[in-house]
């Protein structure tokens with residue numbers, strides 16, 4: 001394949017060039033498969049620094065080379081998440097110690113993806129060229145591009161036929177996080193009362209379905225316009241946060257899961273039953289204080305966890321469970337909008353609005 005044919009193949013093409021489809025894996029090469037793609041130009045989102053959506057631009061960059069333990073994936077769909085927005089902004093500031101002090105160390109953003117393996121490193125055993133896969137690019141980032149290298153032992157798996165690329169690309173965000181919080185941390189039991197704040201978001205839409213599946217009585221907190229969605233996912237009732245403050249109610253819950261970090265443990269304590277848990281995936285100094293305090297004092301507990309930093313083999317078990325729930329029709333991944341790669345700024349702006357419903361994805365490889 002020549003550079004010119006690849007240059008002509010951009011994110012808007014409706015099919016792969018014939019020569020990509022026709023290539024056979026290369027037996028003893030250190031990179032097996034379509035290794036000739038490596039180093040050729042591809043379309044990718046590149047962040048010039050931290051800041052507003054305008055720091056993101058579509059550029060031509062070389063297709064990366066997979067290391068011995070990596071696969072090269074042709075990205076079909078990538079998710080655009082609240083975490084992507086936070087990383088674009090370099091927020092919170094201390095995260096820049098890991099992401100890069102002045103600008104992102106990995107200029108191509110994006111973590112959640114689904115795609116097709118096109119080449120494998122010499123030591124890869126779990127995947128082969130042609131496998132349909134999904135998962136997380138993890139701290140390597142780079143999923144907002146036509147090709148990305150992913151560690152084979154990361155949070156990464158073969159995509160089941162029962163799940164489309166779009167849904168698969170979102171599974172590691174809301175669904176995996178909410179399963180970690182509701183199953184592993186809160187251990188929600190049948191008959192418990194669970195309140196989900198931010199029930200219409202990525203974490204919230206998954207949480208409503210999971211909590212119902214675990215047998216809980218579910219109250220979702222969202223705006224009136226999101227109420228049909230949340231009720232449709234199985235919530236027993238909704239509270240419109242514009243007109244009613246759940247922390248000031250007389251109702252009490254065994255679990256309060258604030259997916260969007262809009263409440264505090266202090267104000268929510270009264271709404272928790274004795275022995276109840278307040279969980280939030282959004283870390284603040286206040287939550288940190290109450291986690292430490294309630295680990296020693298009181299019956300009501302405050303909890304936080306960074307799901308993505310848990311061991312990959314543990315998260316792969318969650319992914320397997322989520323795939324089974326999806327196959328059984330228990331879980332659906334709510335997708336509000338599908339963008340092109342060239343619309344990355346628009347997608348980020350919608351995340352920044354704080355009112356997306358469920359998940360946003362970018363379709364990078366357009367099939368016929």
Ligand SMILES: NC(=O)c1ccc[n+]([C@@H]2O[C@H](COP(=O)([O-])OP(=O)(O)OC[C@H]3O[C@@H](n4cnc5c(N)ncnc54)[C@H](OP(=O)(O)O)[C@@H]3O)[C@@H](O)[C@H]2O)c1
Nearest residue numbers: 082177198200201202203222223226262281306307355356
């Ligand atoms: N710690 C972890 O492991 C982890 C993992 C993944 C994500 N996160 C974090 O989790 C957070 C949530 O992510 P997400 O993708 O689920 O968020 P999201 O989809 O962007 O949340 C948007 C939703 O929030 C709702 N909302 C806005 N203001 C609200 C309020 N005052 N009260 C109740 N709901 C409100 C909106 O509902 P309406 O439109 O109806 O107003 C909208 O549907 C992010 O901060 C993300 O960084 C943490």
